[in-house]
Amino acid sequence: MKNNTKGFTLVEILLVVIIIGVLAAMVVPNLAGKGEKARISAARADIEANLSVALDMYELDVGQYPTTNEGLKALLVKPSGAGGWDGPYLKKKALPRDPWQREYVYVAPGVQNTESYDLSSLGSDGVQSKDDIVNWFVE
Numbered sequence: 001m002k003n004n005t006k007g008f009t010l011v012e013i014l015l016v017v018i019i020i021g022v023l024a025a026m027v028v029p030n031l032a033g034k035g036e037k038a039r040i041s042a043a044r045a046d047i048e049a050n051l052s053v054a055l056d057m058y059e060l061d062v063g064q065y066p067t068t069n070e071g072l073k074a075l076l077v078k079p080s081g082a083g084g085w086d087g088p089y090l091k092k093k094a095l096p097r098d099p100w101q102r103e104y105v106y107v108a109p110g111v112q113n114t115e116s117y118d119l120s121s122l123g124s125d126g127v128q129s130k131d132d133i134v135n136w137f138v139e
Contacts, residue, residue, distance in 0.1 A: 039099035043121040043133040054089040061086045065108045065117045112136035
């Protein structure tokens with residue numbers, strides 16, 4: 001009886017593994033860091049657009065931005081003494097968290113933006129440092 005089984009030789013299998021390894025070595029460095037850039041972009045969009053628009057709408061209705069004590073929660077629940085409040089000012093029923101699942105830092109009146117508010121994310125390290133995403137100009 002003749003054995004006519006066909007299959008791959010060890011050399012062919014090794015060649016395929018090497019080719020896959022070379023392709024992975026070329027692709028992986030290009031993908032590294034993209035996740036962090038996406039998180040930074042998402043935090044910047046929340047700070048510069050989503051939350052900023054909601055805070056401006058609140059200010060138009062109430063006449064001032066929420067205080068630091070009232071915080072961003074004032075965008076969802078009417079603070080006592082907030083005449084003209086016509087919220088909620090956010091579509092979702094919960095405050096957004098930054099891409100690292102921490103609360104945004106809100107201070108009003110701001111230290112950097114003395115006429116309005118400071119809004120920031122502490123970034124990936126979770127402490128105040130140069131990697132923070134902020135709503136003020138940083139040199």
